[in-house]
Amino acid sequence: MNVVIKQLKDFIKLYQTLHWLVLIIFCGLSLTVNYALGLKQWMRELSSGEAFFIWLTINTTHLTVGYLAYSLFTKQWNFWRRPGFIALLLFAVVLFSIRESIDWHYDVIAALSKPNNAHINQSTFKYLFRASYLVLPIACWWYLNDKNKMPLYGFDARNAHVKLYCMLLLCMVPLIVFASTQTDFLNYYPRASRIATPDLPAWRYVLFELCYGADFIAIELFFRGLLVLGLIKYVGIHGVLPMACFYLAIHFGKPMGEALSSFLGGTILGVIAYHSKSIYGGVMVHLGIAWFMELGGYIGNWLRN
Numbered sequence: 001m002n003v004v005i006k007q008l009k010d011f012i013k014l015y016q017t018l019h020w021l022v023l024i025i026f027c028g029l030s031l032t033v034n035y036a037l038g039l040k041q042w043m044r045e046l047s048s049g050e051a052f053f054i055w056l057t058i059n060t061t062h063l064t065v066g067y068l069a070y071s072l073f074t075k076q077w078n079f080w081r082r083p084g085f086i087a088l089l090l091f092a093v094v095l096f097s098i099r100e101s102i103d104w105h106y107d108v109i110a111a112l113s114k115p116n117n118a119h120i121n122q123s124t125f126k127y128l129f130r131a132s133y134l135v136l137p138i139a140c141w142w143y144l145n146d147k148n149k150m151p152l153y154g155f156d157a158r159n160a161h162v163k164l165y166c167m168l169l170l171c172m173v174p175l176i177v178f179a180s181t182q183t184d185f186l187n188y189y190p191r192a193s194r195i196a197t198p199d200l201p202a203w204r205y206v207l208f209e210l211c212y213g214a215d216f217i218a219i220e221l222f223f224r225g226l227l228v229l230g231l232i233k234y235v236g237i238h239g240v241l242p243m244a245c246f247y248l249a250i251h252f253g254k255p256m257g258e259a260l261s262s263f264l265g266g267t268i269l270g271v272i273a274y275h276s277k278s279i280y281g282g283v284m285v286h287l288g289i290a291w292f293m294e295l296g297g298y299i300g301n302w303l304r305n
Helices: 002-013 017-037 039-043 049-073 084-102 104-111 114-144 162-179 184-189 193-196 202-226 229-249 256-276 280-304
Strands: none
Touching: 002 202, 002 256, 017 039, 017 049, 017 229, 017 256, 049 084, 049 229, 084 114, 084 202, 084 229, 104 114, 114 193, 114 202, 162 256, 162 280, 184 256, 184 280, 193 202, 193 280, 202 229, 202 256, 202 280, 229 256, 256 280
């Protein structure tokens, strides 16, 4: 744990106070606009094509602001001239915008389901489709560009220190317990409440949670894998803060506390992934937090009712 604390302290010292302040203000304004305008709710009413261009604008803005801030404060501009860097950034923002906007899988799942199970199956298996929209293209990108340089963007267990990540996860438990007393959290979690019916068997809830978890593995591969480890050859550790800005944007519509903490959490996981060259720890922490929040939602709503 002391090693990680030192890594985080060293990372903080890399940047001027004003650099940090600019990014924090930008992220604060971004979240303010989202919650003031109900941006995520509004986008649910758009067509897939319209949603794609809105997400493309949001994702590009957050990632670009992160890199522009780095360049402005450090006077480092050379990486912008490297075609591979620009190509990877374009690939990333387009890929994630597609993932956030397409919904054809709902029709596929419904067509393969009995009518009375369509909603439950859609709510459950959509996460597998969403995960595949990231994992398959990223695997192809890695195969074409980086297969001889590293395992698939962080799928390397050699430096994955399980004890350390257990400690990080335990540190989150008090925060999750507190969140489980808040109305906005309990209105959002557990996500499995979307499939709840009086006679639904327990295995259905377990299956939902497993599929839900698969989406977080894909998220870690994208943010800490592709956007941190995949960009090391261009910007080194300096890909972490732009990634964290982008990571904040995907929390639009979630409980405010979760959205506010996403920049900090994304930064911590990014620094750990950079030094360990592994996303296994991030997967473990992310899954643990996700399932603890589900449990907190179950317990909190049970106590509230």
